[in-house]
Amino acid sequence: MHCIAVKFVPRLLTLNRSSIVPKSVKNCVNMPWMTQPSCRGSSLETRVRSKVRTQRPTSNICSGRAPDLQDRISGFVLVTQNGSDYGTEFGELIPVAVKVLHPRTQTMLHRDLFIMKMTAVLLTTLFPNLKWLSLEDCVKDFTQMMKAQVDFTIEAHNLDKFSDNFKHISTVKFPRPIWPLTHPFLLVETFEEGHPMQDYVVLKDRQEEIHTKLAEVGINTILKMVFEDNFAHGDLHPGNMLVQDIPDSQVKKTTNKRKWFGKLQGSQSPPFHLVILDCGIVSSLDERGKICLKEVFSAVANKDGARVAQLFLEHSNHQCSDTDSFKQQMIEIVDSAVSKNVTLEQVEVSDLLSSLFSAVINHKVKLDGSFSSVILAIMILEGLGRSLDPTIDIVEKAKPFLFSAM
Numbered sequence: 001m002h003c004i005a006v007k008f009v010p011r012l013l014t015l016n017r018s019s020i021v022p023k024s025v026k027n028c029v030n031m032p033w034m035t036q037p038s039c040r041g042s043s044l045e046t047r048v049r050s051k052v053r054t055q056r057p058t059s060n061i062c063s064g065r066a067p068d069l070q071d072r073i074s075g076f077v078l079v080t081q082n083g084s085d086y087g088t089e090f091g092e093l094i095p096v097a098v099k100v101l102h103p104r105t106q107t108m109l110h111r112d113l114f115i116m117k118m119t120a121v122l123l124t125t126l127f128p129n130l131k132w133l134s135l136e137d138c139v140k141d142f143t144q145m146m147k148a149q150v151d152f153t154i155e156a157h158n159l160d161k162f163s164d165n166f167k168h169i170s171t172v173k174f175p176r177p178i179w180p181l182t183h184p185f186l187l188v189e190t191f192e193e194g195h196p197m198q199d200y201v202v203l204k205d206r207q208e209e210i211h212t213k214l215a216e217v218g219i220n221t222i223l224k225m226v227f228e229d230n231f232a233h234g235d236l237h238p239g240n241m242l243v244q245d246i247p248d249s250q251v252k253k254t255t256n257k258r259k260w261f262g263k264l265q266g267s268q269s270p271p272f273h274l275v276i277l278d279c280g281i282v283s284s285l286d287e288r289g290k291i292c293l294k295e296v297f298s299a300v301a302n303k304d305g306a307r308v309a310q311l312f313l314e315h316s317n318h319q320c321s322d323t324d325s326f327k328q329q330m331i332e333i334v335d336s337a338v339s340k341n342v343t344l345e346q347v348e349v350s351d352l353l354s355s356l357f358s359a360v361i362n363h364k365v366k367l368d369g370s371f372s373s374v375i376l377a378i379m380i381l382e383g384l385g386r387s388l389d390p391t392i393d394i395v396e397k398a399k400p401f402l403f404s405a406m
Contacts, residue, residue, distance in 0.1 A: 094190070095190075095191040096178060096188050096189060096190060096191050097175065097188075097189050097190070097191045097192070098186070098187070098188055099152060099155075099186070099187040099188075099189070100185065100186055101150060101152065101184075101185040101186070105150055106150050109146060109147070109149075109150060113139075113142075113143050113146060116139050116142070116143075117136070117139050117143070120135040120136045120138070120139045121136060123135060124136060129361050129364075130361075131366065132318075132360050132361050132364055132365060132366045132367065133357065133360070133361065133366075133367060134366055134367050145234055145281045145282075145283070146281075148280060148281065148282075149280040149281060150184075151184045152182060152183065152184055152185065152186060152187035152280075153182060153183070153184055154280065155177075155187055155278075155279055155280040156177035156179065156182045156187060156189070158279040158280065158282050159174050159175060159176060159177050159189065159279050160176070160177065161231060162174045162231070162233070162276070162279055163176060165224075165225075165229045165231060166221075166224075169221075169224075170273075171217050171272065171273060171274055172217065172221050172273065172274050172276065173192070173244075173273045173274070173275055173276075174275070174276055174277075174279065175189040175190045175191075175192050175275070175277065176189060176190045177189045178190070192242055192244060192275045192277070193242075193244060194242030194243050194244035194273075194275050195242065195243050195244075196238065196239065196241070196242060196243075197214070197218075197238035197239075197241035197242065197243060197274075198238040198239055199243075200214060200238075200243065200387075200388065201238050201387040201388065208389075211388045211389050212388070212389045212392075213272070214243065214272075214274070214388050214389075215384065215385050215388035215389035215392055216389075216392070216397075217274050218241070218274065218384050218385070218388070219384065219385055219392065219394065219397050220397065221274065221276070222236065222384075223397060223398055223401045224401065226293070226401075227293075227294060227297070227398070227401035227402060227404075228401055228404065230284050230285055230290055231282060231284055232282060232283050232284070233276060233279060233281070233282060234281035234282050234283045235278055235280070235281045236276070237383075238384065238387075240276060240277045240278045241274060241275065241276055241277070242274075242275040242277065243272050243273075243274065243275075244272060244273045244274075244275050288315070292311060292315045294402060295307075295311055296308060296311050296312075297398060297402050298402045298403070299311060299334075300334055300337070300338065300395065301338075301395045301398060301399055301402055303334060303335065303338050304334070305327070305330045305331030305332070305333060305334030305335060306327050306330070306331055308330050308334055309323075309326055309327040309329075309330035309331070310327070312326075312330070312360070312365050313326070313365065316365055316366050316367060317366045318363070318364055318365040318366055319364040320363045320364055320365050321364075322363065325363070326359065326363040326365065329355075329359045329362075329363075330359060333355045333356060333359065336355075338395060
C-alpha cells in the first residue's frame with residue numbers, strides 16, 4: 001500500500017494532535033520506509049528525452065532517492081520564446097520543477113485501490129452499521145481522485161484554474177505549468193522558492209504575528225476554495241505549502257530558520273505569498289451538493305442544531321425511525337461546539353466528529369459525498385489552524401463566505 005500511503009500519511013500528520021495521531025504513530029510514519037525508492041535512471045531518461053531537450057544530461061534525474069514524497073525534481077529546462085521550438089533556437093533559461101511519473105506507479109495504484117475496495121466491502125459486510133458511513137462510496141470517490149493523479153495534464157489544468165481563481169488574491173499563488181513540455185507522465189512547472197509551511201508548524205520559538213497571518217491566509221484560502229469557487233484542493237496539508245516572498249539572494253544566504261523568519265517578519269506588507277503545490281487532487285460539488293454544504297455550515301454558524309439535523313435527513317438516504325431523538329442529539333453536538341465560539345483552543349474537533357459519527361450510525365442516517373466534504377474541510381481547518389493560531393474563530397472566518405453567493 002506504499003502508493004496510497006504516500007497520499008494518506010501527510011493528511012494524517014496534518015491533524016497534528018495527539019488525540020487523533022499518537023506520537024508513536026507519527027514517529028513510525030516518519031521512518032525511512034516512507035522514503036520513495038530510487039528508479040532506474042536509464043528508463044526514465046529515455047522517456048524524458050523523447051519529449052524534452054534539456055541543457056544538461058538527464059542521467060541524474062533519478063539518481064539516489066527522491067527529495068520528497070511528491071517526486072518533485074528541480075531542474076533547468078531551455079524554453080524558447082514561443083514555447084514550441086526546442087531544436088535550434090533556444091530562448092530564455094528559466095528554473096522549473098519537473099515532476100515525473102514513476103514507471104510502476106499505475107500498476108501499484110490499481111493494486112492498492114483494489115485492496116482498499118475489498119477492505120471497505122469486507123468491513124461493511126462484517127459490521128452492517130458501517131454502511132451509514134458510506135465506506136464504499138468514499139473509496140469510489142478516492143479512486144477517481146487518485147486516477148487523476150497519474151495524468152499530469154489534469155494537474156496542469158488544475159494549476160491554471162487555481163491561478164485564475166486566485167489572480168486577485170495577492171497572498172496566494174500557484175506554480176504555472178509549461179504546457180509545451182507537459183505530458184501525461186511529465187509535468188514541468190515554474191519553480192517556486194520558499195520554506196515549507198511545516199517549518200512553521202513545528203517551530204518551538206513561535207513568532208505570533210507571522211503564525212497568525214499564516215493561519216488567516218491558510219483558512220481563508222480553504223474557505224474560498226470550498227464556498228466561493230467550488231474547486232477545492234484535495235490534498236492541502238503543510239507539506240504542500242510554501243511560504244515565499246524573501247528575495248532569492250536572502251533565502252539562499254540564510255540557512256538559520258529563526259533568522260529567515262525574522263527577515264519575513266520585517267518585510268513589507270504583504271509579508272509573504274502562500275505557494276500551494278501538488279494540485280492533482282481537487283473536489284467540486286454538484287448544484288445540490290453546493291446548496292447542502294452551504295446550508296449545513298450556515299446552520300452551524302447560526303447555532304441551529306435542529307436545522308443541521310433536518311438537512312442531514314433531507315439530503316441523505318436514511319432509515320431513521322426516531323427523528324426527534326436524532327434532532328435532539330444534533331442540537332447537543334452543535335451547541336457544545338459553538339456555545340463559546342469555535343476557537344480551536346476551546347473545541348476538540350475529534351470529539352465533535354466522534355459524536356457526529358455515532359449519531360448518524362445509531363440513527364441510520366447515511367452520509368453522502370457533500371457531508372464527507374464538510375467533515376474533510378473541518379479537519380483540514382482544525383489541523384492547520386490549531387498548529388498556527390488556536391485562537392482563531394473558524395465560524396467568524398467562514399461567515400463572509402457563507403453569506404455570499406456560491
